Amino acid sequence: MSEALLDVRDLRAGYRRSVVLQGVDLAVREGEVVALLGRNGVGKTTLVHSIMGLVRPSSGSIRFDGQELSGRTPDQIARRGLALVPQGRRIFSRLSVEENLKLAHRSRNGGHDLDSVYELLPRLHERRRHRGRQLSGGEQQMLAIGRALLANARLVLFDEPSEGLAPKAVDQIASVIAGLREQKLSALLVEQNLHVALKLADAVNVMTKGEIVYRATVDEFRSDPKAARAFLGVGQV
Amino acid sequence: MTFAAVGAALPGLLNEHLVSILNGLAVGMLLFTMAVGLSLIFGLMDVLNLAHGAIFLLGGYVAFQVIVGEGQSWLAGLAVAVGFGAVAGLALGGILRPIRHRGHLDQALLTLGLAFVLSDLATIFWGSDFQTIPSPVFLQRSVEVLGQFYPAYRLAVMGVGFALAVVVYLVVERTQVGAVLRAAVEDRAMVSALGINVGRVMLAVLALGTALASFGGVIGAPILSLSPGVDAEVLILALIVIVIGGLGSIPGALVGAIVIGQVQSLGTALVPQVAPFALFGAMVIVLAVRPEGIFGSR
Amino acid sequence: MDDAETTLTRREVLERAGVAAAIMSVPAVDRLTSAAGAATRPARALRIGQLLTLSGPLGSVGLDLQKGFVTYVRQNASRLGGRKIQFFVEDDAGDPRTALQKAERLVSEREVDVVTGVVLSNVAIALRDFFHSAKVPLIISNAAADELTRGESSPYIFRAAYTNYMIGASMGRWFYRNIAKNNVFTAAPNYSAGQEIVAGFITAFERAGGKIGGRVFPPFGTVSDYQPFLSQIQGERPSAVFAFFPGAEAIRFVRQYSEFGLKRTIPLHGAFITDPAPVLNAQGSAAQGIGSSAVWAAELQNQRNARFLATYERLYGKGEPSTFAATGHNAAQLLDVALRSIKGDTSNQARFLRALKNVGTFQTPSGIFTLDPKTQNPIRNFYLRQARFEDGKWQNKLLSLLGSFRDPGR
């Protein structure tokens, strides 16, 4: 296949003293959803933040559509076509739903606009005048997704979208993402909920201790006895 | 709200001290122009701009130079001063940039040093004598309010202050620009991940805040007179206003300004002996009861 | 002498050009004379310390005192009592503790023979014990605290200006005769100068037969807005108001008195409320017609005043001197007259002090001037001046002589 849309090579990054990413390689091709699994604290969010420019990598490269992103600021990266659905949603709690959405909006021909997002996520339309802090967790997650859609990005980074949600809300979010996948959305999906990840992704990467230690298609993963152990970080793979 | 409560509790008070109340509003509105910028800058950047008073003073001097020195119109003076304030804000942004990563106390210290330098530069250019900008000719009269005379200029200041409060409120609460601002106060990194250049937003807010301070210096000059020392005086008042109202809150700045205006005016009228203490007393009480200020959130 | 020159030259850096030029020229003259008379080894130059408030809101007062002093010196070939002189100028920034430091410097490092100046009362009070125990004469050219002429007097402290009592008292009889007899209100900031000036006024006003209606004392230094006090005055409907406010407070009070409509119905007059020129300019039309007392006026028709005005103009350009320049001039003249009586010989300090104390009566630009040997404080004329717009600018114009006044002492 052609060159990947997102191509991360030997990426190292960290905070102050601790090196969190110790040489990560990862690729997402156009129209593909790639899941990134791993327990807490292995560096998944750091990886997402490095791609988005929120953490400055110490070495390695992040190429997006052939261009180097490493060293650019988050706003520059966002304008090149990446969007983030962050861990913990990070909704602007004092802004209304609609203001949250408008803030993220970058128009593109044939892309999403406010109406199409409301159509896709009708709950947001109902609550468009409510402030961010008045939403339930599931609604906030939808808003975070809506924000990413309105950015009309070419690649969306989902950071644990099911985290901290009630089972019903997890199902809803999962079906929204599944719907987007049908529309050929390219995405990197960080998850701890294996069930959700396996349902939504084309390929799976497992990360432990700042490295990707396992990579496979979803089908391979399901049938591989080492897979679950890799996922749980039990024993060396 | 304060207004209504006072009026209801003491029916006679309103008539007897109407002028004091009115005047408290005028003083409050003048303080608001100063405090709102200070508060916005703190809310967004975590920088307590102790040079805000110096910019107030310099803004007044710049307008004085244009209006009295060059004989230009009041409006021209105002425009030049506001422009000057905005440029000063941009410069301040540039100066603060290298120490952004240090704590906000270091940044406060830097602005304290700037305040020293700026106010001294002002005395080099304009001396230490009092300089006053006469109020615009059409406002140089008194208006009768319930049998007492009241300076038209102060009514105008009050009106402009209110208008400014409304405009600032609307811009921040109702426009896209304002939404960016509110969002950035809450989560700067996320705003930038949405593709918005937060650095530019912060510069804009700095420029707006200092332009407002400069504006305050111009409209305050006919009332206060400009001289060294006015900068510290006004800065301390504005700090009290935003601490009472809650750092970073626009409604807080408005309410704080009105409260302090009334303490200074109505308070002096009612209990002149206590008034000098009331200002700081009010702040100590607010901080003791509600440490984050009336509208503050921590 | 080099020392003097460097001191003064350095000052020149940021000094308003006129003064600097004038001061600098003093040692220049000295240099000429000392070169010529090197053989005769004249007595060393008289070292004069000037302790003035030169920065801050009252900086212009200090500067005016200095200009007046220099004007006198220049009128007399840069000599006092026949002696060459050397100036050492220190700025107290209006702060008593700074003043003490500067006084220490003048006395112990510069070894001055006499100190003049002092703008603020609290500075003068702080300095009193210092000069008393340092045994160096101090000629105060402005600070007017009563106590330095009364309970806290010192044989080393002389005054060339006035006491607060005199400032207030000068307006009493005139007010009774020309403005109002009953229900007169006083307004002054609540600190000692305010209280003392008001007390002086009330003493003289009541002695003339008047009755006071009430007193308003807004807090000192913390009020930027007099509206509550003005409303109070308005509510009491007095027949007239006597007021004293210093500097910025005078600007605000007079302007607001007019803006809040009091001026239409209640006449306002006072002491020092439309002085000096920057204050009057800032007050503008709000000051129109206000009468206040002063120890000097430009229009005074006497030979000495004419010379004073001419020299002043030559040194500092166009622009009328302030009354502070006049008291600065008085201080220099007081010193000169005393020195002349002992032929400029200050080697015997007791004699020098006696000469100062018994300097007696002499003519000054402000009219006849006598130093009361009992109080070491002047007996002098006060004049009534009125704020008017004339010749395209705001001015205090001489109206009449209020009389000659003295402080009763203890």
Place this chain on the structure above:
Amino acid sequence: MRALAPGRAARLVQLALVALLAMAPLLLGDFRLFLLTEILIFGLFAASLDLLVGYTGLLSLGHAAYLGVGSYATALIAIHLTDNVFAGIAAAVLSSGVVAAATGWLAVRTRGVYFLMLTLAFAQLLFTLAITWDSLTHGANGLPTPKPTLGPGDGGGALDGGTAFYYYALVAFLIGFGLLRAIVASPFGRTLVGIRENEARMRSLGYGVARYRLAVFCIAGAVAGFAGSLTVQHSNYMSPSGISFEVSTLALIAVIIGGRATLVGAVLGSAFVFIIRDELSSAFNEHWRLVLGVVFIGVVYLLPRGLSGLPARTGLLSRRIQTTAGGSA
């Protein structure tokens, strides 16, 4: 756990400095000696502020309040009771400590900007009180006080003349400064640094943080009061301007310029401020503030550790710095 275990060389330097200070009257003229006395007293005041700003991380803009309380206490005792220096000092330390306890009770509960504003507010309140309470403080005119005496009764052993007072002030300074040194080197001082570095962790280690903050606030206040007492005894005068905003600001500037959390830096900074003010005020008229402001900005920018951090920066004396860093840290 000797907090500061400076090498023998550093101790020699200290001894030499003290010796130099002791010989100052022989080396300096009257005015310089006067100035040095002022610097020592103000330096002690600034060092007490450093206890808050540098060691505990509390930025106070109103420290002059406690200096002022001490000054007024001493002035009033001297005027109404006795001019004995020890009575004056006792009254100053006690009263400023008490006022610091009362105001600190509220202040230590706040952080950052709020702490800054509260301390400023207390100082302005006391300033206003000093101006208004005419019957006690003589208002803005201030209180001239009699010369202090060392002996038991009034008039016994008057501290007359610059040299006598200088030695008295030097001893007082060394006692006060030594006390501060002992405090920062003590477990208590270590506790303060711990609070500055990581308040949450201190709590989890079982420290009641508020109590320690209050304690240091009181100590800093009492030492400031001590310096206030010396101030009055030196100038024989006290007025509200001694509590002014500018006094607090200058002390803060001295601490920052000299270097936070060094104590010696506070004294050095005071010397720097005084020299700029007194030497430049003749040369630049009132514009010494401009010079001080520029220097201050430069220090904040380039020398976060102040002038006393300069040797480490330039590589000079780097060995000494290392040993002290290792020992003190």
Place this chain on the structure above:
Amino acid sequence: MIPGIERVSPTVLELSDVSKRYGDLLVLEAVSLSVDAGARHALIGPNGAGKSTLFHVITGTERVTRGRIVFGGKVITTLQEHRRTQLGLGRTFQQTSLFDGLSVIANVELAVQQRSGLAHRLFPSSRGRTRVNERARELLELVGLEPREAILAGALSHGERRQLDVAVSLATNPTLVLMDEPTAGMSRDEAMSFLSMIASLPASLTILMVEHDMDVVFELATWISVLDAGKLIADGTPEAIRGSREVQDAYLGEGEHIAKLFGPV
């Protein structure tokens, strides 16, 4: 509790019926749990299970909404954090929380002096100081940081910081140490050496840790409690937990059948 396994040691910490609610969100639901003296007790569970909250109510950072916490025979349910520490409840932090501007030994001394009652002393005896210093050295030796004692804590590596964190916690003389994800962010080597350090700690010390790394858990733990969605779903020896179906479901989601989850390590 798994039948057949007897608990013989006395209980150090006992939670009865502890619930915590944030607004509408019930984060902990009637959790009852006891920790035995000398245990190496691990608390595991998927993300969002409420482990951190449980931790916080034990340390006192948060208050319980309902329930009772008994530590060392004393009810500490409403006690302030620092008071709990004084009773012998130590902790390490998920984000290592140290005094970066102080040397390694000074970090430990700060903790030691609190326990020895020296903290508020202005003029301690030199014997007192020496005792504090000696005790701090002992602790550094215990965690293997002794050679680094003069370094600023801010200059340590990540793994070393964790070691120091443990030493600081031990300095408060705890009977129980709570460790919040002690190996998070460590490389594998660091984690393993950290593990052996923990293993070498005196057996009298009780440890309760939240940990994700199953290697660490099964290597170290003598007892495991599993939390899911705010409820305690399993509690037992490592062997018992390995076989638990509920635990498997909690981790993988119901109906995900993937090979065997916990094989022999």
